[in-house]
Amino acid sequence: MERSETEEAEILELYELHYADLILLSSINASSTSPGNLDKVETMTKTIMETLGPRGPGLLxxxxxxxxxxxxxxxxxxxxxxxxxxxxxxxxxxxxNSLGSDVPLKNPDRSVSSFAMQLKYAKATELIDRKPTSEADYLLHTEDNPQEVDHTMIACHNMKLKNIGSTFKELGFCMMELGLRLAQICDRAVGDYELEQSLLESCAAKGRLIHYHSSLDGLLLKENERSKRNGKRQANIRRGQEYIISKGQKQLEGSELNLSAHDANSCGIHSNLWQQWHYDYGIFTVLTAPFFLMPSCSLITKTGDPFSASCFEECPSPTGHTSLQIYDPNKNKVLMVKAPPESFIIQVGESADIISKGKLRSTLHSVYRPSKFENLSRETFVVFLQPAWNKTFSISDYPQTKSDDEPQFRQDKCTLSHEIQRIVPQLSSRLKDGMTFAEFSRETTKQYYGGSGLQSNR
Known part of the structure; x- marks a missing residue:
């Protein structure tokens, strides 16, 4: 039965693997490990494989x-x-900062902005000296003067933005390490030792810093376009301030509302998405738990500029989850992913599914946008770990038939599963035996977005 508008969305609380245990599991040596530790390793490894396998959600x-x-x-x-x-x-x-983008940044109607960089495995061990004490020392000398602190914070923010590439690499290399260590654990369990090698042979991963726009962001982008033409910046500020005070305060005051069904239609389908349903086609996708920003009405009133970065504050997720949602074919339903705010999420891509011969399961997912919080924006950082472009896929010994390979969707046309089936091209239509990863990625992109791609106009 589909979820009604009065029912709560089901929350998936992810299995949590502590970093110390990740280190232990990935570097275990059976000949020099105590029996007690070996039992712990076997138990945790089994849980990881069940979590990432065909009967699990495919992420942790x-x-x-x-x-x-x-x-x-x-x-x-x-x-x-x-x-x-x-x-x-x-x-x-x-x-x-050697950054690029894969979205049209001149388009003021865009709902997502992303900034990308190639991260080399050969450089992943290089640590970047950030020297944070200089900022701390400055603040210690100005903490009694709020005005000076404000200027200091602005200067620090500007410096961080100017040097964004350094932080991009530092966090990206950290996340690459997590993915490599998880690959080592899965390789040992699968017994083929192909996942880690496939990652290292690729020589690089792709990092992507993503901003999911709020309605206010859309207003700002359009107003900036208009202000270029007529120079009416002060009018833009007044309009933005009125927008915030009239709508933003209500959103802040209503942050404890139950939002589980606000964006559901009569079939219980969440139609309000920042990012449409899809599979990642690499090996692992490593994500930061998202960072949510909401404008502060008190700060806006104080500064008089609703568009200033200093007027936006981190807030807990008003929905109680990450806004990442997955489709679980075992339960035939959508699950809202909940994770600790300072954790990293690792989810399985289609290449890992193929290379592991079905022992790992790729995760069908989207990013949900809570419409009751129009001024809420979402920030995240993602690292895509992929095999080398010339990696050849063999599916001749895949343990399932191609028809069994696909999620089992219900035929009822008034279901989310039917909508997903309509817009997500099946793996069997994109993958042929002997394909290279480059060919598979081209065909996948083509079927999702190119020409007659089912999401080309979404």
Missing amino acids: AITGVPNASKLRKEFLPLARELALLDHESRKRILKE
Whole structure:
């Protein structure tokens, strides 16, 4: 039975693997490990494989990663600032930091902005000296003067944005390590030792810093376009301030509302998405738990500028989950993913599914946008771990038939599963025996987005 508008969305609380245990499991040596530790290793490995396997959700959380909290807090909010910069300033910062983008950043109607960089495995061991004490020392000398602190924070923010590439690499290399260690654990369980080797042979991973826009962001982008033509910046500020005070305060006050069914139609289908349903086609996707930003009405009133970065504050997820949602074919339903706020999420891609011969299961997912919080934006950082482009896939010994390979969708046309089936091309239509990863990725992109691709106009 489909979920009605009065029913709560089902929450998936991810299996949490502590970083210390990830290190233990990935570096275990059976000949030099005590029997007690071996029992622990076997139990945790079994749980990991069940979580990532055909009967599990296909993703887990890594907790307790050193320095993760600090990096996340200073890096993720920069996604919004970079997304909303004027085009020439952003272009300069991207060039200075060797960053690119795979979305049309000149389009003011875009709902997502992303900034990408290739991360080399050969450089993943290089640690970046950030020297954080300089910022701390400055603040200690100005803490008694709020006005000076404000200027200091602005200067620090500007410096972080200018040097965004360094933090991008530092956090990206950390996340690559998590994926490599998980690959080692899965390789040992599968017995083929192909996942880690496939990652290393690729020589690089792709990092992507993503800002999911709020309605206010859309207003700002359009107003900036208009202000270029007529120079009416002050009018834009007044309009933005009125927008925030009239709508934003209600959103902040209503943050404890039950949002489980606000965006459901009569079939219980969530139609309000930041990102449409899809599979990732690499081996692993490593994500930071998202960072949510909401405008502060009190700060806006104080500064008089609703578009200032200093007027936006981190807030807990108003929905109680990450906004990442997966479709679980075992339960034939959508599950909202919940993870600790400072954790990393690792989910299985289609290449891992293929290479492991079905022992790992790729995760069908989307990003849900809570419409009752129009001024809420979402920031995250993602690293895609993929095999080499010339990696050849063999499916002749895949243990399931191709028809069994696909999620079992219900035929009732008034279901989310039917909608997903309509827009997500089946793996069997994109993958042929002997294909290289490059050929598979081209065919996948073509069927999702290119030409007559089912999501080309979404």
